[in-house]
Amino acid sequence: MDLERERIQADLRGIIDGEIRCDDTFLELYSTDASIFQLKPLAVVRPRRTSDVEATVQYAAENQIPVHARGAGTGMAGESLGRGIVIDFANSMRRILDTGEDWVRVQPGVVLANLNRHLAQRGRIFGPDPATRSVTTMGSVLALDASGSHWLQHGSARDHILELQVVLAGGEVVTLGPTDLDRVAHLESPELVRITSGLAEILQTHSEKIQSHLPKTFNQGSGYRLGGVLDDDQINLCKIVAGSEGSLALITQAKLRTSPRSPSRGLVLLFFERIENAAKAAVQLAQFGVSACDLLDRRTLAIARETDPRYSNLIPENTEAMLLVEVSGDSQREVHDRLEQVADRIRRRRRLAFHSLITTSPIEVGTYWELARRMTPILYRLKGNTRPLPFIEDMAVPPKELPAFLTKVQDVMKRHETIASIFAHAAHGHLHVRPMLNLADPGDLEKLERIADEIYDELFQMGGSISGESGDGISRTPYLPRQYGPLYDLFSRIKHLFDPQGILNPGKKVLTSTTSPMEMVRRVERVRLSSSTDASVDPGGDSGTTAVADEELPILNWTPEEMATAARSCHGCGRCRTYGSDTRMCPVFRFDSREDASPRAKANLLRSVLSGQLAPEKIDLQSTKEILDTCFHCHQCRIDCPSNVDIPNMVLEMKARNVDANGLTQDSSLQVKLHRWAQWGNRFPRVTNWMLGNRAMRWLLERMIGLAKQRKLPRLANRSFIKQAARRGLTTATRRSGRKVLYFVDLYANLFDTQLAQAFVNVMDHNRISVYVHPKQQSSGMPAISQGAVATAARLAHRNVQALAEAVRQGYTIVATEPSAVMALTHEYPNLLDSDDSRIVAENTHEACEFLWDLHHHGELELDLKPLNAVVGFHVPCHLRALHQVSYGQRILQLIPGLSVREIEKGCSGMAGTFGLTRKNFRSSLRIGWDLIVAIRAKQIQVGSTECSACKMQIEQAGNKAVVHPIKLLAKSYGVLDQDTDLFAPSPHDLFVS
Helix, strand or coil, X not given: CCHHHHHHHHXXXXXXXXXXXXXXXXXXXXXXXXXXXXXXXXXXXXXXXXXXXXXXXXXXXXXXXXXXXXXXXCCCCCCCCCCCEEEECCCCCXXXXXXXXXXXXXXXXXXXXXXXXXXXXXXXXXXCECCCCCCCEHHHHHHCCCCECCHXXXXXXXXXXXXXXXXXXXXXXXXXXXXXXXXXXXXXXXXXXXXXXXXXXXXXXXXXXXXXXXXXXXXXXXXXXXXXCXXXXXXXXXXXXXXXXXXXXXXXXXXXXXXXXXXXXXXXXXXXXXXXXXXXXXXXXXXXXXXXXXXXXXXXXXXXXXXXXXXXXXXXXXXXXXXXXXXXXXXXXXXXXHHHHHHHHXXXXXXXXXXEEEECCXXXXXXXXXXXXXXXXXXXXXXXXXXXCCCCCCEECCHHHHHHHHHHHHHHHHHCCCCEEEEEEHHHCEEEEEEEEECCCHHHHHHHHHHHHHHHHHHHHCCCECCCCCXXXXXXXXXXXXXXXXXXXXXXXXXXXXXXXXXXXCCCCCCCCCCCHHHHECCCCCCCECCCCCECCCCCCCCCCECCECCCCCCCCCCHHHHHHHHXXXXXXXXXXXXXXXXXXXXXXXXXXXXHHCHHHHHHHHHHHHCCCCCHHHHHCHHHHHHHCCCCCCCHHHHHCCCCCCHHHHHHHHHHHHHHHHCCCHXXXXXXXXXXXXXXXXXXXXXXXXXXXXHHHHHHHHHHHCECCCCCECCCCCCCHHHHHHHCCCCCCCCCXXXXXXXXXXXXXXXXXXXXXXXXXXXXXXXXXXXXCCCCCCCCCHHHHHHCCHHHHHHHHHHHHHHHHHHHHCCCEEEECCHHHHHHHHHHHHHHCCCHHHHHHHHCEEEHHHHHHHHHHCCCCCCCCCCCCEEEEECCCHHHHHHCCCCHHHHHHCCCCCEEEEECCCCCCCCCCCHHHECCCHHHHHHHHHHHHHHHCCCCCCEEECCCHHHHHXXXXXXXXXXXXXXXXXXXXXXXXXXXXXXXXXXCCCECCC
16 A cells, blocks of 8 residues: 555544545455446545545545545446545445435435335335446436436436535535525525525526537436526526536435336337337337337347347347337226337337237236346357447437437448447437447457547437436546537536536546546456566556466466456446345345445456456455455355356455465354364264353354354264165165166265255155265365365365266266255366366256256156145245256145245345354344345244255244255155154254353
């Protein structure tokens, strides 16, 4: 850390209650957003309250340091990036402060989707809906004057502002709202009087110039929003602060108008053979009073068809463009009739569309909208180095000009031999265009600038705007003088009026230098060095940063190029910051809303190392370990990421290096060596169980190895299942013909719940399938993998693969009852071991319920099931969700007569394998899984069920019901489980010290 950053950190720690960070590793996480740019800040402040923002801005003003407001970091033009102090509002200032009948007061860090979930309880909504609403914050929505697909119905954010509390450039906190011109002198502060009266003079003096040079578009996202600020004898500073990108003032509270939710809505999908026909149809649809009208091009639709089975039959193959048209109304019948009118007009009477689909089903409406809202991340699934680059991605034209403008855009792309994705809110002329280029190719960056110049020339001739809602940021600010001509000078005067020192987000809206945006493009190429001592200069200003040597990375079984490709495949969209119930994504981020807890942060960290902007030694630091420890390897980010970025592998790579340099901490050692502790304890089960149930011994164990004394633990079995299997002759390979499985027992079923292992064997036997329990099998090593103890994990993997691969060659199918073991064998072992045997094991391993369902699918599963009359609350474990798109355990239970199965989707249980065992993580694990625990406590549910032993422990920790594996319920129904066993009664045998 350099002297300037040390001074800033020391100074701010003395005046704010929030967090201040200036270390290199941390700053890298805030140097990028969803744009193509990268600027390393001097410091990051996470304010707890308005007074922290006030003090930070005052300090910045006194020391001439720029200040940049940041929400979720999902901006696509680099709006929140800068080389000064970044204020992260999304971390702590995210409370809904008050709610009225038709208004709500929020802090800037409130996520838009969370706000609307809150308002839905009152039948209200905040109407503007940008595509990133599941993660974007209200501060960003207001700072960009966002609108989204429903602009036709709700307008933009500035139309809903009643009042703003802001911090001015000098650090003063004031409240903005409509003010009569004759009352300006009576405002709350002299500074606010100066700004308001000065702005009124500028707007009155230059009213004709303003009217003649504003874009002719319906919505304007570029420059300062001058229209509507001065209305007759009233001035409203909220109207100009909205859309100013934090360059005039920083919003710390907002009172917003809410709207009633539509009682009913429906969609018609219109399919076209030419994109121009779709644009012509959109122009006509405005007269039908539609609430939304989005256009998707062939490229997006083709990828959707290929990657999501829901759309493969929905979208005709010959579709060049599709319009997604929404209609709202008071009843489904009214909505359906209006949708039929739209389809009739466009398809039959005008003959523009060749096919249409109508739906008013809420589920289908949500599915169709998901296609439009995830349009950009879907494109990042494309293989290769080209990506849809956000640079000219947000333009607005007068709607009647849209068909002609689309033709101009396509002509420009053809001249430059470039393909582009096209998405549009077509009925109001708002267009998103993303050329497919290689960010690492200087030639492509030059081409991108030429494409922008030519397209913008066409845009300005049509009276368009270079931005409709995403702001100007780094991408578009250099083009503002060309768009506005003499009006641009007023922007400079307004900026100076609000911010005389120019510290608020400089370089946005008003140019401060002649530096080309392409000089700030993020570095994505991997630096190749022969040794770790070769220096590579950090473009952010730090010299002497060393890039990682080729022989140092990777540790896992992938090439440096594959690792670099994985790291740069994260484009920063921020979807991993979601709190929505429609996806699990990152369980840790849901309760720990820091940027460093997000999966995106890990990709940024590895990319910075591989591109030479961060020394590889930084991975070895304790501060880096704290970032990496926010991942417990659940794989939810990998499967829920729209771009399928493999964050778990990146984290494992960095954890492995950190462990290699520093060894294991106390809590990590407990998790990695758990199989050893359990094996030792199994030699003396009575003594061990007594120790684990004794208050003094639990206190001592907590101090010595970090085992949380509050954690309920399962009782060790008197004899391991492998020993029991040996007595039954199961540890000898069979010569029987027919189906045969090798049961991979893993730790829990082997040493703790041997009844589960017995139930599995009995179920297999009932279905005439022979079972082999290999006597040399080891623990799967998943705890070691999750902690980055690669050496330990690789040893266990090697021993298991040696034993299991040979059995596969003998005709055995590997089956496991523990989801984490299946994940280890199928996904992790090939990453640890570069061998044919590891791939053979991976290809022939199945989870027990999946295996049984496959039997049922082929008509080979015995169905002589006896009724079990109970209501089961079923939880799908994270690792199984990562392995399969469907829940086979739930399907198996639904075969049992009398059993009512209710899936409980409340996210991760929080136990995360061994994560929740430690004193350090115990409370956090309960916080993560509390919603699930409470859901299974419901009176109507008699028993819980899940395949995961860790989830079972967590739910029973604070729950009041037994949680059993589906295999046990199946065995009970078959009548092959001990009839004295009451599966529905909570187990009295857990070892627990209160």
